[in-house]
Amino acid sequence: MSHPPTNGPPMNLVSAADRSRKVWMQHIAASGPPGEDWCEVYGRHDEVERISTEALVLLRQHRLEEGRARLTDASKERQQLPPGLQGSIVAVLDRWYFGTEGYALFLEGELDRAAEAMEKARQAVIAALSEAPFLMPLANHCQEFTMHRARIERNRRRWAEMWTHIDEARNMLIERQPLCRLQDGSTIDLQTLQHFYEALDLAKEERSAVGVLDSLEQRDRLFGAFLRRLLTPPDFTIVGP
Numbered sequence: 472m473s474h475p476p477t478n479g480p481p482m483n484l485v486s487a488a489d490r491s492r493k494v495w496m497q498h499i500a501a502s503g504p505p506g507e508d509w510c511e512v513y514g515r516h517d518e519v520e521r522i523s524t525e526a527l528v529l530l531r532q533h534r535l536e537e538g539r540a541r542l543t544d545a546s547k548e549r550q551q552l553p554p555g556l557q558g559s560i561v562a563v564l565d566r567w568y569f570g571t572e573g574y575a576l577f578l579e580g581e582l583d584r585a586a587e588a589m590e591k592a593r594q595a596v597i598a599a600l601s602e603a604p605f606l607m608p609l610a611n612h613c614q615e616f617t618m619h620r621a622r623i624e625r626n627r628r629r630w631a632e633m634w635t636h637i638d639e640a641r642n643m644l645i646e647r648q649p650l651c652r653l654q655d656g657s658t659i660d661l662q663t664l665q666h667f668y669e670a671l672d673l674a675k676e677e678r679s680a681v682g683v684l685d686s687l688e689q690r691d692r693l694f695g696a697f698l699r700r701l702l703t704p705p706d707f708t709i710v711g712p
Contacts, residue, residue, distance in 0.1 A: 495608045495609070496510050496513070496514075498608050498668070498671060498673075498681075499605060499606060499607075499608060501671045501672065501673070502605045502607070502667070502670075502671065503605065505603070505605050506605040506606075509557075509559070509560070509603060509605070509606075512557060512560060513560050513563065516552060516553075516556060516560060516564070517564070518545075518548045519545050519548045519549045519552070519564040519567060519568055520563070520564055520567040520568075522541055522542075522544050522545040522548060523541075523542065523545045523567040523568050523570075523571040524567065524571070525541050526538045526539075526541035526542045526544075526545060526571050526575070527570075527571045527574060529541060530571070530574055530575055530578060533578070535575070535578060535579070538575060539575060542568075542571060542572060542575060545568055545571070546568070549564065549565075549568055552564070557602075558598065558602050559598070559599045559602040559603040559606065562595045562596070562598040562599035562602070563595070563596075563599050563606065563609065565591065565592070565595035566592050566595040566596050566599065566609065566612065567592075568592075569588045569589070569591040569592035569595060570588075570589065570592035570612075570616070572588045573585045573586075573587075573588030573589040573591075573592060573619065574619070576588055577619075577622065577623060577626070580626075582623050582626055582627050585623050586620060586623050589616050589619050589620060589623070590616075592612075592616060593612075593613055593616040593651075596609050596610070596612050596613055596616075596651065597613075597651050597652070597653060597654065598654070600651065600653055600659065601653040601654035601655065607659070607663070607664055607667040608664075608667075610650045610651055610659045610663070610664050611650060611661075611664060613643075613650045613651040614640055614643045614644065614650055617636050617639050617640040617643065618636070618637075618640045618697060618701075620636045621633050621636035621637050621640065621701060622701060624636060625701060625704070637698065637701070640694070641694055643660075643661065644661065644690050644691065644694055645687065645690075645691070646660055646661050646662055648660075650664065668681050
């Protein structure tokens, strides 16, 4: 099912992408036999994620043409996924593909399409969790997509919408709002996610790398840093709430 890459990425990009993708899968596999079995199947069909992550690394370096080429490779892989593949696996692959596509469109100034792609990525996370609750580490991505939407609305100069997304993201952080609502109406909030991680047998250094286990003060400090970056871009005058 593999396609030859449009331009093979440098090995440092491959290793960076692999490190990123291994962490969340390790946590899912550690959650129990269903998660371990899911990861085994996912690992046989994860080219879309691997290539999308390589594209994201390139896009973050503002190597837009190379990043776009890798996204084209990811799209070809996505189109050739086998029929009947487990829905949660397809949904997780869509999370990575559409999330990266949304970022590429953001950089290209295609802001309406960027917002649509980010929403597809968020809905993919909800679909995956609705079918396979052990994919809990992905729940926090819904807050990330909300923060991305704030950036998009900033660039659209839609200030009210920007502040709405900022408030939503912070409310998720301080547990006043769920991270996501699943297809059956149930919700996942930060405390649910914390309980998932606390039940895992993680080494001390692994626990310290899980941001949701940080204290509220630490999380608030990180959110403050994000907010400062959001509100102080070049060539912008931000209108307050």
